[in-house]
Structures are given as C-alpha cells and as structure tokens.
Amino acid sequence: MAAPMRGMSVLRQAFQGLVRPAGGQVCRQVQHRCYSTPGHVQVDMNSETGVATVRLNRPPVNSLNLDVLTELSIALEKLETDKSCKAMVLASAAPGIFSAGLDILEMYQSTPERCVAFWRALQDAWLNLYGSRLITMAAIEGHSPAGGCLLAMSCDYRVMAEGKFQIGLNETKLGIVAPFWFTDVMLNTIGHRETEKALQLGALYSAQQALSIGLVDKVVPLAEVMPTVEGELKNWLQIPAAARVITKTSMRKAVLDRLRSQKEKDAQFFADFINRDSVQKSLGMYIASLQKKKN
Numbered sequence: 001m002a003a004p005m006r007g008m009s010v011l012r013q014a015f016q017g018l019v020r021p022a023g024g025q026v027c028r029q030v031q032h033r034c035y036s037t038p039g040h041v042q043v044d045m046n047s048e049t050g051v052a053t054v055r056l057n058r059p060p061v062n063s064l065n066l067d068v069l070t071e072l073s074i075a076l077e078k079l080e081t082d083k084s085c086k087a088m089v090l091a092s093a094a095p096g097i098f099s100a101g102l103d104i105l106e107m108y109q110s111t112p113e114r115c116v117a118f119w120r121a122l123q124d125a126w127l128n129l130y131g132s133r134l135i136t137m138a139a140i141e142g143h144s145p146a147g148g149c150l151l152a153m154s155c156d157y158r159v160m161a162e163g164k165f166q167i168g169l170n171e172t173k174l175g176i177v178a179p180f181w182f183t184d185v186m187l188n189t190i191g192h193r194e195t196e197k198a199l200q201l202g203a204l205y206s207a208q209q210a211l212s213i214g215l216v217d218k219v220v221p222l223a224e225v226m227p228t229v230e231g232e233l234k235n236w237l238q239i240p241a242a243a244r245v246i247t248k249t250s251m252r253k254a255v256l257d258r259l260r261s262q263k264e265k266d267a268q269f270f271a272d273f274i275n276r277d278s279v280q281k282s283l284g285m286y287i288a289s290l291q292k293k294k295n
C-alpha cells in the first residue's frame with residue numbers, strides 16, 4: 001500500500017483507495033467495492049447494478065459533526081465522478097436512527113472559527129447531495145430530525161419505516177432558526193402552507209403523517225425499507241439518464257445557486273447567530289433536556 005501523498009488528506013486518500021487506514025479495510029471484489037474506514041461514512045458500491053449504498057455510521061445517533069460532514073462530502077464527490085455509479089442510497093448503519101441532525105455540541109460553546117468550518121462542511125455536503133446527477137434515495141430506518149430531515153429531503157425519493165420514528169425540521173424547538181436553504185428544500189418538497197406550519201411549530205411527524213403531507217414517498221415496515229428502495233430504484237433506472245438529470249438540475253438549480261452565491265456570508269451569519277447569548281442559552285437548555293430524558 002502506498003504511503004500517504006503530500007498535500008492530500010489521509011481521509012481523502014483512504015476514500016480513493018490509495019492508503020489503508022489503520023484499523024480500516026479497503027476491499028475490492030468483482031461486484032462490490034466497499035470503502036470502509038475508521039471514519040463515519042461507509043460506502044458500498046455494487047458495480048453490477050451501479051448502485052452505491054452510503055451509510056452514516058456514527059453511533060449512537062449519527063449526529064453530523066465536522067468530520068462526518070467532511071467524509072460525506074468526499075464520498076459524494078467520489079461517487080459523482082465514478083462513471084459506473086448511477087444511483088445512491090443514503091442510509092444508516094446505526095439501528096433506530098437515520099440521523100439526529102447536526103451535532104449540537106458543534107454549535108454549543110464552540111469558537112467562531114470552528115463554527116465557520118463546520119458550516120462550510122455542511123454547505124458542501126448539501127450542495128453535493130442536492131445537486132447530484134445520481135438518482136438519490138433515502139432509506140429512513142429511524143428518527144430523522146432537523147439536519148437528518150434535510151439530508152432525506154435532499155434525495156429524490158424517501159422510504160420511511162413505520163412505527164415510532166419521527167421526521168421534521170424541529171429547529172425552532174431548540175431556539176434556532178432553519179437556514180433559508182433548509183426552508184427552500186422543504187418548500188420544494190411539501191409546498192408553502194405545510195412548510196410554514198412545519199417550520200414555525202418545529203414539527204416532528206410520524207411516518208404516516210409525513211406521508212400524508214408528502215414529506216416521505218412511501219411508508220413500510222422496517223424490514224421492508226431497503227427492499228422497497230431497491231424496487232423503486234428499478235423504475236428510476238429505466239428512465240434515460242440524460243433526460244432525468246436535465247430535469248432534476250433545472251428544477252433544483254435556483255435553490256442551489258441561491259446558496260452558492262452567498263456561501264461565505266451564510267457561514268459568517270451562522271457563526272454570529274449561533275454565538276448569540278440567547279441562542280447559546282436555548283441550546284444549553286435543549287442539551288440538558290436531552291440528558292434529563294434519560295434520568
């Protein structure tokens with residue numbers, strides 16, 4: 001195995017199969033390529049079908065910190081440039097959870113510099129996902145609040161497990177405000193009236209409620225989520241790719257461009273907003289309430 005190259009992060013090289021990270025595996029078989037690293041994003045590429053499964057793997061709740069978001073971005077970039085890849089399923093390796101959203105500890109008592117770096121990583125991961133040429137499907141096998149809901153909504157199709165799991169943009173409940181591009185994605189998904197209610201209330205929906213407002217496309221028993229995604233993918237894969245990609249791009253371009261044109265301003269705004277005393281106080285209380293839930 002080659003030594004790490006200068007000027008290129010070990011993480012990026014690991015994803016490109018150039019180095020074998022300590023404790024990790026890079027396995028290549030005829031039909032499957034798995035890029036498994038000590039990190040938090042597992043990619044399994046089935047080269048026979050052209051479908052990659054990307055699993056978030058940061059137990060217990062797949063909260064999205066700087067590292068996870070950076071890894072996710074790199075994984076998505078790599079799949080985007082892999083000509084054999086046609087579709088991507090976003091899923092979780094942690095039972096009972098899709099993603100708990102942004103890691104609240106990245107936003108609580110952090111430095112402005114870290115906040116900006118964290119936000120840039122989120123912007124890049126989202127731009128890569130929402131702007132992807134691939135068919136993207138979310139297999140939601142657990143809770144999916146806030147940033148988890150953003151990731152799911154940014155896919156082309158969503159299948160959610162029935163039962164106790166919840167999904168939604170609950171930011172106001174934490175005393176924070178969903179950024180404009182979260183709002184844009186929700187508007188594109190469920191329309192203006194439902195978004196207005198959902199965002200003000202910080203609503204978290206059951207799978208059935210989410211289905212009724214169009215936040216997810218299908219609700220099935222937990223064990224059926226992956227087979228349902230695979231079945232749906234067969235339909236999507238039959239559509240001529242160029243026509244589908246042009247359609248998707250034209251429908252998403254305005255929302256993507258809106259963030260692209262003001263990334264730095266948005267990152268600065270986030271860092272300033274999140275470090276306000278009143279916001280820090282709300283976040284502190286929310287963290288305490290999560291911990292109290294256990295006692």
Ligand SMILES: CCCCC/C=C\C/C=C\CC/C=C/CC(=O)SCCNC(=O)CCNC(=O)[C@H](O)C(C)(C)COP(=O)(O)OP(=O)(O)OC[C@H]1O[C@@H](n2cnc3c(N)ncnc32)[C@H](O)[C@@H]1OP(=O)(O)O
Binds near residue numbers: 099146178273291
């Ligand atoms: C004026 C105009 C302003 C314009 C706006 C400008 C800028 C925008 C500013 C801010 C926007 C920022 C956007 C944020 C989006 C987000 O994603 S915020 C994150 C929201 N997430 C949540 O609310 C989820 C909270 N978690 C839960 O509800 C539950 O954990 C769960 C997901 C339902 C799972 O429950 P379960 O019982 O299985 O697990 P536990 O609750 O016991 O959790 C286990 C463990 O994990 C910790 N944890 C949970 N969620 C998070 C998280 N998101 N981040 C970090 N840590 C988390 C939890 O505390 C437990 O920890 P332990 O006690 O140490 O074991």
